Amino acid sequence: MFCVIQELTTKRENPLGFPKRLESTQESVRIEDGTEQIKWGYAYSDECFERPVKKSYKVSVHQSYRDKDGKPRKKEFVLFTVKYYDLTTGEFDTYNWGADKIEKVAAILGVSEEEIYEVVESKIRPLELELQEEFQQTEESQTYRKNLKTVLEYERRKRQFNMEYMLEDNDDQYDYCYDVFGNLRNPVMLKQIQKEYKERRREEKEQQKKFEEWFRGYNWDQFQKNHSGSGSYQNRESDNYQSSDENSSYYNYVNDNYTDEEKVILKQFYRVLAKKFHPDSNAGKDTTKQMALLNKLHSQWGLG
Numbered sequence: 001m002f003c004v005i006q007e008l009t010t011k012r013e014n015p016l017g018f019p020k021r022l023e024s025t026q027e028s029v030r031i032e033d034g035t036e037q038i039k040w041g042y043a044y045s046d047e048c049f050e051r052p053v054k055k056s057y058k059v060s061v062h063q064s065y066r067d068k069d070g071k072p073r074k075k076e077f078v079l080f081t082v083k084y085y086d087l088t089t090g091e092f093d094t095y096n097w098g099a100d101k102i103e104k105v106a107a108i109l110g111v112s113e114e115e116i117y118e119v120v121e122s123k124i125r126p127l128e129l130e131l132q133e134e135f136q137q138t139e140e141s142q143t144y145r146k147n148l149k150t151v152l153e154y155e156r157r158k159r160q161f162n163m164e165y166m167l168e169d170n171d172d173q174y175d176y177c178y179d180v181f182g183n184l185r186n187p188v189m190l191k192q193i194q195k196e197y198k199e200r201r202r203e204e205k206e207q208q209k210k211f212e213e214w215f216r217g218y219n220w221d222q223f224q225k226n227h228s229g230s231g232s233y234q235n236r237e238s239d240n241y242q243s244s245d246e247n248s249s250y251y252n253y254v255n256d257n258y259t260d261e262e263k264v265i266l267k268q269f270y271r272v273l274a275k276k277f278h279p280d281s282n283a284g285k286d287t288t289k290q291m292a293l294l295n296k297l298h299s300q301w302g303l304g
Contacts, residue, residue, distance in 0.1 A: 021045035
């Protein structure tokens with residue numbers, strides 16, 4: 001069994017190709033303070049490239065045999081036809097184009113479907129690579145890759161912006177400052193974001209400083225007595241940590257004996273540690289385990 005690929009000339013016009021331009025867009029949006037601001041976005045142009053190559057490829061498998069007189073014969077089974085631009089742009093996939101026919105032909109020939117796929121792939125992949133290399137020299141392909149690179153760079157800059165100013169992952173304040181090409185469009189808005197960020201950092205530092213001062217001066221001996229019960233506080237906590245099974249007392253234990261004042265303290269513990277181990281504050285580090293443990297403690301402390 002072997003595969004044959006025959007080049008054909010098509011008569012129909014090809015559908016239009018990729019857009020010719022990536023364009024910056026803008027819309028007026030009312031933000032939280034009630035003012036109207038310009039939000040920048042992007043869109044692809046309606047004008048697209050024409051596709052002049054009118055070629056397609058008929059893919060078939062053949063099996064040789066001898067008739068009753070001993071003369072060599074062959075059976076031909078056409079599997080599918082694929083267009084030039086489906087091969088050059090990565091749209092083509094052997095399974096999607098030929099699965100049904102390959103299943104039927106395999107049954108007729110008494111071979112496995114895998115054998116047919118292997119024969120076809122070995123023939124069509126070199127052709128696909130050759131045509132893709134050819135297409136990459138065209139203006140359409142070069143423009144597509146340039147536009148894609150621009151969009152990916154825009155998304156990278158936006159993520160970096162949100163990390164730098166400690167914003168949520170899905171925050172779009174970047175789009176009120178910059179366009180898709182990275183041009184600063186609203187320096188006043190950028191300065192406002194920077195000012196708010198500095199103020200948040202100042203407040204956080206003051207809060208942490210007050211917490212540390214309170215922590216050092218807190219009466220921890222009294223805290224231990226309040227929660228010692230019939231045994232020591234340390235022993236009871238140790239019992240809760242003995243098993244790593246999530247169905248054990250450690251994971252199901254909720255302490256409802258904390259006073260309101262102590263719960264305020266524990267909430268401060270949680271906030272400080274949550275900021276320390278949050279993924280946004282640990283770029284490149286995996287803090288999944290720390291956050292999971294912290295969330296379990298939040299539940300066990302009865303903070304709700």
